[in-house]
Amino acid sequence: MRSRTRGKSRSPFRAADNGSGPGRRQVLAGGIGTGALLALPDLGLGSHPASKSTTPPSGASARYTFVYGTPDAGSVTTGSLAAASTPAASSPATSTPAARTRSHAATVAPAAITLSSRGSVPVAVNLAATPVSSPDQAITAVATVAMERDGAKVTLVLLDAASAKVAKQGSVLLKGVPSGAHVLVTPVFTPDSSTVSLVLAISTPVTKRVVSKVHGHTGKPLPRVTTSWVSHHALAYFDQRTGSMAGPFYLSDEPSLALSTAAANGSELLLWTTREPQPDDSASLRANASLSRLSIFPLGSGKARLSVAAPAPWPAGEPVVTLPSGDIARLVRGSHVQVCAVRTGDVSEHGISAFSRARARPSAVTMQARPDGTVFMTKPGSGVALVADPSEEFSAKAQVQFFPPATPLGAPWSKAVLSAEGDTLYVLGPAHGGGLHAYEVSSGKLTASYSEGSHYNGLHQMPGGTLLAVKPDNPRLAFFAPDLSPLGTADTNLFVSAIF
């Protein structure tokens, strides 16, 4: 089912400082963290003759795509990437018969384009958390944390996708946070991207003691200095128009779990947190341990307008979107949507019938808001994607079944993407064949496929329409036209975790 070949990556390229983005000296570096971010230009689909509907949205073709991941061990700390700005139309890929079929996969040799290193730029290293993109994908938020003498300095950097350059940035100092603390930063965009809220989880060591613990392998007792921790949250708000940061506003939610879920509408921030269970909790606290707490803050404020108990499960990185009404939807347990009415904090739950089939293994799940008010949801482990209407209890407006890919849970979680027009679903190919498949959304029929034997692990559609698929070994990045014609490949020294 899976490739078992242990491949060796090629030596990473150093990206050229060609003036198309930030150069090496401008690479952002956080004090804590391991992730790295690269900017990758779209491939100029307009020049590709095999493409249909290749006219990119106005302005979209100029956008960069950001690739986030972990650098290879032993490589330079910054990720690097080789990519072309425009593959030549006469390249081997385009002279090869297109891999389009109506109902079966073609076996076409992979494109042999050699891509230059021009156009790719390392952007950031040592990130404190996975970056977050704005709803319109025009901005990507990157957070770094640096421990300083008087506390933890959290810096929010907003990257402009059109230039891969820093558009705005702001910092906030968390005074008194000791050097051994952990600070988890979650940026949250408003729908119009005008405000970026920062949810800051601060975990501080409080007591240390030496204990004896049996080693799991040897069975021998080992002395161990153990640390107990306590976590609480703070908020800060960055106003893009003024470039000002408000906060920090410390929440009195200690002891809390650091993990939270947050979303914003145009005027308020909704925050799900969980009280950390304590050994001496009363019976009533224990009985309500499955509940989390939903607090609603006016943007710019550290005082909740409303704070109510919220139903299970605890917040844990589940997909969340802001609906046109301003209400917030969480996709929980991989099968249900909880809608929070922002006015009252009431939560209603809707089962997604396409996701209801239980399986032995969890699957990645995604949920994205679409401009027409619908949401696009995927559950690749069940081989299903759908467009649902939140105004009709998330009933399916369109649904496509596909063969589950080989890695339905592993990173990146994006295994299926919907074209901007909403008419084509692109998915990773099945476990037995790999490659890519395309389906007509209206009919659910397979319309194109491509496979030369590679199993891809993640799929992203760049703003100009180019598809970007990632795989384990270099060349890790493969580019395809919307008709699945291969455009080329590129090396990177990043193990890719997510694409923005």
Add this chain to the structure above:
Amino acid sequence: MTGYDTAAPIQDTYQSAHAEFNAKPAYWIRYFNPSPAADLFENDAVGESRGAWDSGGNFVGCISAPHQSRLGGSAAEGHADAQAFCAALLAAYRAVRPLELPANGQLYCFLDQEYSTSLSLAYWNAWAGYIAEYNFAGLGSYPLYPCLYCDPYSPYPNCTTVAKSKGLDAPAAIWSSEPEPCGTVSKPPKWRADVCGTVPTRLWQFGEQDACNLSANVDLDLSAPNFSMAAHAFWVKSRP
């Protein structure tokens, strides 16, 4: 010793597994928070424990499957995920009176690293350190042991990462997802799990539902020779 792992509630699963294999598992392994795409054991710990008891496999092992992009991330992310996992274990333990810790004082806590996921040392050390140092229920016995579920021969960093961890931060065990020869609970294959170089592989997922065309919502697991997975899992001492 063979058992099942599943992302579905035990009480909804064991009967179909019985019907398919006509055998009782020695143990179950279930998902706990943070596992954003799974039904979670602690959300109905009583029902799940009853299901485990009724199945005849009254031991419940523990795994957490965080959003996979986080595993390549920072210490803050690893710390937060481990904290939530420990809290979920405690919530379940408190909710079910006859749910007990292993008699040997070693509850194995697995982190789910999928084939295409990278594991950073910063994340692992923070995750494993928190697990190893968690004063569970204030008992002062520190019974949680960090362990790793992974595909050891994946090209993504997994074994190479945990090989750099030291002492009690090193995984107590690897649970290998490969190879997948399939089999049944009563007739598992001979032990030949893929291995990491520095940490013993003590559990093997020898059959996945999809790859082995199982109708029951279970994957099949085998403990290593001379190792008891049940002895490193929660024990449902009586029917709740």
